[in-house]
Amino acid sequence: MSAPLILVTCRQMQVELPLHRARIESLGYEVIAPELGGRQQFTAAELLEYGPRLVGIIAGDDELNRDFFDGATELKTVIRWGIGMDSVDHEAARQHGVTVRNTPGVFGHEVADAAFGYILNLARGFIDVDSAVRRGEWPKVEGITLAGSRLGIVGFGAIGREIAKRGIGFGMEVVAFDPFVEEAPAGTAMVDLDTLLQTSKFITLACPLTPDTFHLINGDRLKLVRPDAFLVNVARGPVVLEDDLIDTLKTGRLAGAALDVFENEPLPLDSELRTLPNVVLGAHNSSNTREGVTRASSTAVDYLIEELRR
Structure with missing residues (x-):
């Protein structure tokens, strides 16, 4: 009789x-660690090809929908490598008695570092300067001093708190919005979302994607921001209604944006974001460091074994 099966589908976990x-x-x-090739994730149908032996999975952004849970009749646990849980049908998992866990708190430093990389690029135009110097030019781009500027952080979990620490280190005035957090450490003030959007020079999104945060930043909310403000998204793409953001950037009602994540990934070749000069584009890679991958992978295996032993 064949042994019960564990799938490892997350690309970073496969390396470890x-x-x-x-x-x-x-x-x-x-x-089994199936080949992803150039894709980002597996479909539910592809996962179900591994049949009734499947009892556990360390997953990336795979399609873990109701069809998957209905078909994986022997499944005991899903470990979602990383933090995001938006690809999982939690109700279907609960109905089938499948435990679902992620690896919280493993990427606070990494994503906060990336957020500040984006902030610095927006404030000083390093990417544009680099491109110009390579063309033989010698530009003198007037930047923005971070010290004294207000940094607004939407979502004040592990990542948001690390972003706040870096903002304080740069001498910024730091405020945060999170409906689940009443008090913040010294140096950060909790405010409502409208106040944060109306008053912040740099707005950084670090919240999870949930039904409450889906399209949280839309046309109506973008009307609240200062025209000299910048938006940084290191959360999830659908937190922002992309068409409304594009319109706001094109009409000059927002100075610029840095996006590590998008509503559709990889970013479609025909996305208008590619044409906008005031946007810095990432590739959903802010957590990807050697140390972060090692930490998350070890935690994921610990949790898998813990659940299998129950």
Whole structure:
């Protein structure tokens, strides 16, 4: 009889798997890490091809919908590598008795560092200067001093708190909005969302994607921002209604934006964002450091084994 099966579908976890495979196999499980190729995730149908032996999965952004949970009849646990849980049908998992966990708190430093990389690029135009110097030019771009500027952070979990620490270190005035947080550490003031949008020079999104945050930043809310403000999104793409953001940027009602994430990923070739000079584009990569991948992968395997032993 074949051993029960563990799938590892997250690309970053697959890199680390040789360090952890023996830990899982010693418990009597077969471990398979299917090739992703150039894709970002597996569909539910592709995952279900592994049949009734499937009892656990360390997943990336795979399609973990009701069809998947209905078909994976022996599944015990899903470990979502990283932080985002928006690809999981939690109600279907609950109905089938499948535990779902992520690896919270593992990327606070990494995503906060990336957020400030974006902020510095928006404030000083380093990417534009680099391109100009490579063309033989010698531009003198007038930038923005971070010290004294207001930094508004939407979402004040582990990542938001690390962004706040960096803002304080740069001498910025830091405010945050999070409906689940009443008090913040010294140096950060909690405010309502409208106040944050109306008064912040740099607005950084660090909240999870939930039904409440889907299109949280839309045309109506973008009307509140200062025309000299900048938006940084290191959360999830659908937190921002992209068409409304594009319109706001094109009409000059927002000075610029830096986007690590998008509503559709990879960013479509025909996206108008590619044509806007006041946008810095990322590739949903803000958490991706050697240290962060190591930390998240070890935690994911710990949680997998913990759940399998229940």
